Amino acid sequence: MPDESEKQLHIAPTVVDMFCGAGGLARGFERAGFRVTAGTDHDPDAMATFAANFPNAHAITGDLRKPKVRAQLVDVARGADVVVGGPPCQAFSQVRNHSRLIDDPRNSLYREFVRVVDRLRPRIFVMENVQGMAQMGVKEQVMQDLSLRGRYRVSAKVLDAADFGVPQTRKRLIFIGVHRDLGVEPPLVGGSGASVALALMADSVAKRGYRLGLRNDAVAEELLDRLRDPSDLGITSVEQAIGDLQFLEAGNKIDSVAVSTLVSPGSAYQRVVRNIDTLENLSVPRMNPDTTMRLHGIPPGGNYRDLPEELLARYLTGQKWGPSTGSDNLARKHYSAYRRLHPDLWAWTLNTKADAVYHFSRPRALSVREFCRLQSFDDAFVVRTDSRRGEIPGRLPNGSTHSKYRQIGNAVPVLLAQQIAARLLEVLGAPKGVAV
Secondary structure, three states: OOOHHHHHHHHOOEEEEEOOOOOHHHHHHHHHOOEEEEEEEOOHHHHHHHHHHOOOOEEEEOOOOOHHHHHHHHHHHOOOOEEEEOOOOOOOOHHHHOOOHHHOHHHHHHHHHHHHHHHHOOOEEEEEEEHHHHOOOHHHHHHHHHOOOOOEEEEEEEEEHHHHOOOEOOEEEEEEEEEHHHOOOOOOOOOOOHHHHEEEEEOOOOOOOEEEEEOOOHHHHHHHHHHHOOOOOOOOOHHHHHHHHOOOOOOOOOOEEEHHHOOOOOOHHHHHHOOOOEEEOOOOOOOOHHHHHHHHOOOOOOOHHHOOHHHOEOOOOOOOOOOOOOOOEOOHHHOOOOOEOOOOOOEOOOOOOHHHOEOOOOOOEOOHHHHHHHOOOOOOOOOOOOOOOOOOOOOOOOHHHHHHHHHHHOOOOHHHHHHHHHHHHHHHHOOOOOOO
16 A cells, blocks of 8 residues: 555646756645656756756756757656746846747747647646846737647736745746646735835945835834744744854865754744755855955945945955956945845845855855755755766756756745645636636
8 A cells, every 4th residue: 555655646636847057946736746757958067956856757857949959858747737937038028029028039948838738738727937037028918829729828927036935035937837737727825015115224324334224114124024024934034044054164175064063043944944964065166365355344234335445446455366357346246246145134036056145144155055045945955067077968057056046036936836836726626617
């Protein structure tokens, strides 16, 4: 007789992740109760991470524009309940010249997503993309493409991850398509609203630094109280997410530690993500002396615009590093440089580089594990690269360390994906004609 876990394996709805990268969407759906059956991406390093974290799923590495790769995905994904993915979509200019988004050669991967959905006919699909696609004309085109000649009811909404308990602001345009045979509309997905109610403001009392402020009325007061509450998982600050990892130092090469050696969790968030005995991906990049000096001159929540005059010189210690700006001082290109996190609010949107943000209390960049925490990956999620060395098909340049930051920086926040998935579970279980 099958045990309870085997029964659950058979009845759990299935999901396939296209353009999966490290697997942020897949992780969120898995944590909501879905069974991940397949993922595909052209980047072999990202697929190494996907394979390590989803050992029971098919990990397909390759370019979906190639018939052999596409056929392999369709074969293993046939019968999937849900298809998800974030296809790169590079061209928005077609709105001005009246051509269609799906016909632009630069959007061939988007076209593949639509094609595969058309082949698989899942009960539901989710496509995420940059919020810029929401500009007039483009969103409507995509909704029409994704409706697949009326087979799917499609909705589109920009969601901010910070409204879903992610300790980072990250706006993504989410398309949800529900097959008409289900007889229901796409579900509404809503968050706390904290991202538009709370913000950092210059501290007029201290005359230097930043404090939390309210953008509107009593609702914001309630949200501020929730943010300050370490037991509230619905709104999470940077310190609540990574405060237990402050012991890490610049240049740290010890990539793993026993969780038992960490300080006690300082928040509900830390307790939830600590679901493993050994914590990995803890190495931290070395720090340039000039950068260290500047970080000491920037308050939490600030950036290079907060530097005093004596720290604005292009080179402070005489060591020449990085591209020249053609000036003796920092240039406009440094507008978002040297950004220090604020412990009491969520992080800025991470990008693919280790210096996207700096720690709020230590003069250092973040570890890949801290990137993971800010993207709401649990600690059991490990970041890997393909063990083969050198150039291999699909591998991006700049080495394994940069690849790990890029993989997580490009990911869909897990908690955002998880809450979308939870709403889809309601749809899959809803009787026909019932609004959800």
